[in-house]
Amino acid sequence: MPVTVRDLVQHRPLSIRMLAGDDGVELGWSNSSDLDDPSPFLEAGQLLLTTGRQFLAFDGVGDYEAYVERVAAAGVVALGFGTEVLRAGTPAELIEACESVGIALVEVPYATPFIAVSRFVADRIAAEQRRLLEWALAAQESISRAVLGSGGLAAAVDSASRALGCPLAVLDPDGAVLEGAAPSWLRERAVALLRRGTRARDHGDDDRGSWSVQTLGHSGRLLGAVVAVRSDPLTAAELSVVTLLTALTELALEHAEDQRLGFRSVAQQLLALLRDGRVDAVRRALDHLPAQLPAEPFRILALSAAEVAPTLRDSLERMAAGRGRRLFVVEHDAQLLLFVDGTSRVAVESRLAESETRAGLSSEARWRTLDEALSQAVAALAGAAPARILAFDELMAGTVLGLLTESRVAELARLRLGAQLATPDGAARLGEAAVWLAHNAVWDAAARELGLHRHTLKLRMSELGRDLDLQLDTFRGRAELWAMLVALDLARSSLR
Incomplete structure (x- = not known):
């Protein structure tokens, strides 16, 4: 924990006494000066120690208040007055000025040298830095082990979330959550950043907390984003954990992207096996590939490959690679075919509706009737109007004259x-x-x-x-x- 004025007061060998202000104030360093205006030599968060030589010419509480205001403006959070050097006890005017301005004041006895106070603050700061470094290294090691183990990216995100004590999420290029959790407002910010298509970072502190969005990948080929939000800002050590998670996530998504693109040619061979009735062989092959076959009964959506934008195809293939969604995507004879069941049909049709892409939908099918379902989907596609999904059952309901x-x-x-x-x-x-x-x-x-x-x-x-x-x-x-x-x-x- 950071060193505070309370730590000074409670450390009995120093015999320091609290006189005014908040003893919970955190101290970033300790310095000493008897100058009338030491402001140029001060940094924010300091404890300023003085014997009060500059006070000898002061006339009334107004001079004390002006002095305290000057050092407070320079970032001093606490004053320490050394007694018995120039005068006995701490001036009442200094106590009143510190209470008025709102900074802490402690009394340092003659027997306690200023260097002992400064050493105590320095030692506590060093100890805290070591603690944070050890914590960061332990957290980074835990995340690294998680991502390299069987848990993969999901385990890494969970490990980082527990270490930081806040929700974290990894999003795909469409803004869908791949791992973790994130509030809807933060996902919307991430989607806006992803749509720009350039690598970027967005962050802020407001009534919703301290939040950040970091896109992954290269400009023009984003892989997704890492988002985080919590009530208080992240420290430097905590930011190092987020940085490591971001780097490991980027590597994992790069690998997944390479797998997805490589799967395209394999998918055509798997379709040939499916049409040959070798469904079990395909299922075994997919155990190690980013896709799953739908459960029976399934349907086939046929899209004209020439009408499918590359971003839409990428989105559908990423959807197929998602956990818990049985979807098989393959290009065949100038059509992009989507094999869907109850776990994927609604999401796929919603995505097609968003992109205003026309498609043909087969009747319910089983693997033994695969070729018939393919023919139905292609026939329905031929009759589908722009931006419309036409079901083969709907096509046939209109009789042949409907064509x-x-x-x-x-x-x-x-x-x-x-x-x-x-x-x-x-x-x-x-x-x-x-x-x-x-x-x-x-x-x-x-x-x-x-x-x-x-x-x-x-x-x-x-x-x-x-x-x-x-x-x-x-x-x-x-x-x-x-x-x-x-x-x-x-x-x-x-x-x-």
């Missing part, structure tokens, strides 16, 4: 029906045709829904057929008109 709205049929239908769509009457005729065809071309049922006489409806459909050069009394003509109406989303009710 018409995703193809060039819509362009052709717009050209073919352009004259009708250009006028209110023509558009109304197309709407009536949709209702008629939705009723399987049954005149009475369609006429009742439209509020028309069936002969009127027949006449209008006959006119529409002539205008479009379609024989609506044949299945082929009706099917062609229906396809065009579906392509232009004019027959929505029939697709429910």
